[in-house]
Amino acid sequence: xxxxxxxxxxxxxTGDGADFTLLxxxxxxxxxxxxxxxxxxxxxPGCDGGDLAEIPLSRRGRIxxxxxxxYRPPSPYVTDPELPWEPCTLIAVELAAERIVVxxxxxxxxxxxxxxxxxxxxxxxxxxHEDGETVFTTWRWRPTGVAA
Amino acid sequence: MTAEVAVLGAGMHPWGKWxxxxxxxxxxxxxxALADAGLEWREVGSxxxxxxxxxxxxxxxxGATFAKAxxxxxxxxxxxxxxxxxxxxxxxxxxxQILAGLADVVLVVGADAAPKGxxxxxxxxxxxxxxxxRFRVLGATNPTYFGLYARRRMAVHGDTPEDFAEVxxxxxxxxxxxxHARYRKRVTADEVAASAVVADPLRLLxxxxxxDGGAALVLSSMEFAxxxxxxxxxxxxxxxTVTPTYPNTVLDLPDIATDSAAVVEPAERxxxxxxxxxxxxxxxxxxxxxxxxxxxxxxTALELQWxxxxxxxxxxxxxxxxxxxxxxxxxxxxxNMSGGLASFGEAVPAQAIAQVCELTWQLRGDAGPRQVEHxxxxxxxxxxxxxHGSAVVAVR
Numbered sequence: 446x447x448x449x450x451x452x453x454x455x456x457x458x459t460g461d462g463a464d465f466t467l468l469x470x471x472x473x474x475x476x477x478x479x480x481x482x483x484x485x486x487x488x489x490p491g492c493d494g495g496d497l498a499e500i501p502l503s504r505r506g507r508i509x510x511x512x513x514x515x516y517r518p519p520s521p522y523v524t525d526p527e528l529p530w531e532p533c534t535l536i537a538v539e540l541a542a543e544r545i546v547v548x549x550x551x552x553x554x555x556x557x558x559x560x561x562x563x564x565x566x567x568x569x570x571x572x573x574h575e576d577g578e579t580v581f582t583t584w585r586w587r588p589t590g591v592a593a
Numbered sequence: 594m595t596a597e598v599a600v601l602g603a604g605m606h607p608w609g610k611w612x613x614x615x616x617x618x619x620x621x622x623x624x625x626a627l628a629d630a631g632l633e634w635r636e637v638g639s640x641x642x643x644x645x646x647x648x649x650x651x652x653x654x655x656g657a658t659f660a661k662a663x664x665x666x667x668x669x670x671x672x673x674x675x676x677x678x679x680x681x682x683x684x685x686x687x688x689x690q691i692l693a694g695l696a697d698v699v700l701v702v703g704a705d706a707a708p709k710g711x712x713x714x715x716x717x718x719x720x721x722x723x724x725x726x727r728f729r730v731l732g733a734t735n736p737t738y739f740g741l742y743a744r745r746r747m748a749v750h751g752d753t754p755e756d757f758a759e760v761x762x763x764x765x766x767x768x769x770x771x772x773h774a775r776y777r778k779r780v781t782a783d784e785v786a787a788s789a790v791v792a793d794p795l796r797l798l799x800x801x802x803x804x805d806g807g808a809a810l811v812l813s814s815m816e817f818a819x820x821x822x823x824x825x826x827x828x829x830x831x832x833x834t835v836t837p838t839y840p841n842t843v844l845d846l847p848d849i850a851t852d853s854a855a856v857v858e859p860a861e862r863x864x865x866x867x868x869x870x871x872x873x874x875x876x877x878x879x880x881x882x883x884x885x886x887x888x889x890x891x892x893t894a895l896e897l898q899w900x901x902x903x904x905x906x907x908x909x910x911x912x913x914x915x916x917x918x919x920x921x922x923x924x925x926x927x928x929n930m931s932g933g934l935a936s937f938g939e940a941v942p943a944q945a946i947a948q949v950c951e952l953t954w955q956l957r958g959d960a961g962p963r964q965v966e967h968x969x970x971x972x973x974x975x976x977x978x979x980x981h982g983s984a985v986v987a988v989r
Contacts, residue, residue: 451728454720477792478853481726489857490839509746509844510790512740518732519713521725536735537844544854546844548741550731557793573730583730 453581456482459501465570467584473489473498474525478543502547505567505589506538506579509546511560523574523581532556536586538566552587565589595875598691599818599826600987601811602630605952606704608775608806608937615645618807619655619704620662622943626700626809630841631821637811638696639669641687641977643679643703643942646715655942659702669696677889678834678977679703680945681985685832687812692762697817704807711859712803724847724978731849735891736800738776738846740792743894747794752897752908756787756916757799760893764920764929768936770962773947775804776936783895796889797895810947810953827956829949831875831986837864846978868982869974873904876986880904883926884968885955887948889975890933899974900928922965930955930963945983956989 452458457480458467469480472487474495479488480502485495517530524530534551551560552569571585604625605620619642627634641661642655656672669690671882673682680703687699711734716781719725727733747754765780780798788797793957818826837845838860840852845864862870873879880903881909886897897911906914914920920928931951934944952971960968968989 451596454726475856477856480850480853481723487838488852491857510741510745512737512744512794514732514734514737514792515790516711516734518728518734519711521714521718521729522732523729524732532731535731535733535741537741542855544842546842546851548727548731548844548849562745 448575448578448580450580450582453583458584461570465568465584466504467568468499469502469543470497471500478545480545480547503509503540503542506540506547507564508560508564508566509537509539510562511536511548511557513557536560536566538586549584549586552585555588559588595831597815597828597830598688598951599815599823599828600949601624601632601698601813601818601821601823601826602628603953604629604809605773605947605950606807607773608804608940611805613706613805615704615706615805615807616658616662618706618805618943619659619702619809622704622807622809623659623663623700623702624910626811630811632698632811634663635666637668637698637700638860639671639687639699641683641699641701642672642985643683643946644672644674645705645942646674655702655704663829671710675981675983676977676979677939677941677975678945678981679942679974680947681973681983682834682981683946684810684812684829684949684985685834687834688829691812691814694796694815698811700809700811700815701946702807702809705940705942706805707803707940723849727849730898734792735846736792738844739800739892739895740795740842742898743795743892744793746894746897750912752894752912754786754794755782756897756912757795757893758782758897759915760890761774761785761798763915763933764890764933764935767922767930767963768932771932771936774932774936775938795892795894801891801934802938804940806937806940806943806947808950810944810946810949825941825989827953827987827989829985830988831872831984833868833872833875833982833984835867835871835981835982838867841980845980863902864982865976868976869903869972870983870985871982872972872984878970878986882970883972885930885952885965885971886926887929887931887951887971887973888928888933889944890929890935891939893935896933903972903974922963924986927965929948930960931964945973945975948975949985949987952985952987956987
């Protein structure tokens, strides 16, 4: 039986391959952008509030900073306790058009040694974890010019 | 300028991993603070507790818990929660009650019994909680955020891991002199460099532990202090509990993204800098007036960031200030003479209160081998999860 593909969070990203993007929202009154998405009210204190429409975020940005988790994070992060922990790289990425910094995991195999602040990365689809029935999908940052 | 309140007493339960209830630590600290003030528990008109979220139901109602353990005597009670800033909010609530004439004497208490290992969010499936989300989606523990800040400083300001290690060397030397500290051993730069990487570029000895501990203050009106014959008490001159200004453009715990600055230009000051600025404004002083500072060194690199956010030096000059010895004992502006979180480990609701205890002892000249000579003005600074500013200015 094919397993269900489920986003780890609903409505934060869309697409499968080259059209994969993070999804935010934009206020129709002041044009402020929000990620994670705001669907209730615009958070700009100078805005009377408009409708919040879903928008794709820029697919590419530059590394603001990066680090890694050398030790297994606690739940609700899901890991297999039977397997040794492999360090996971985290990248904070500045998107120029939105002037926002978005944190994400790097694609598997990318370590801190591969990264520099200011280098370009792009957002790609990824798998956070999977079990017998469900594949939980997420977003990942990948240095541009590196094959998946 | 806001009117002042007096600090009549300060007390702590030593930090450690004692494996007992937070109530015990809080009561021990409260009794020590009352003894230090020379007051009976029955003379306290109000108790303000800084909440722990561990070891009980959510937002453990600390004020009443401590009041009951000390023996119900009918005092007014309040409890506050603001993560790492809970202690400063407890001080702020106590001060407001005193200045409003609601109470002459207020006991402020914070205590925690921390779990082993990484802090983690409360249980359950809570996709609308940003603190739950960052663990669920990214596995982003607190140290990974500290790692991001540290790497950013290295890239932008040229800080090095050796600079970070020197913060630990400085603070551990002070912790060795502090009977309330958990870690009483001096640490060398080589030992920091030999410790395991936790969140690149930070190593185990760059990152503060999580601890058990308790701290308490007895605050009163200036009039009450005079009536009791305390002519020149330590006074609290400012308490900053500000929130960020939109757009907040520094990635803060527990967020997955910053605010967007595409439409609204960021404020002149970052959130952390605005915390100190509000305290300076309220106290009518500037960084040049300080004798000492206690800052929240969750990581060694973050202490350097605080130097800049407090205006002790210009942006990017934190490591230089450290290397010059300005923030060491005998320097121009000694920082974390208590030993800091590096020597204590974090006991969340107690920590901001413990910072004020250290200022109190320093300003009274009671800090023993840690004493900063001629200390007249001190500031504490800290930042709580979810946008809680925390800074206290005390003078004598």
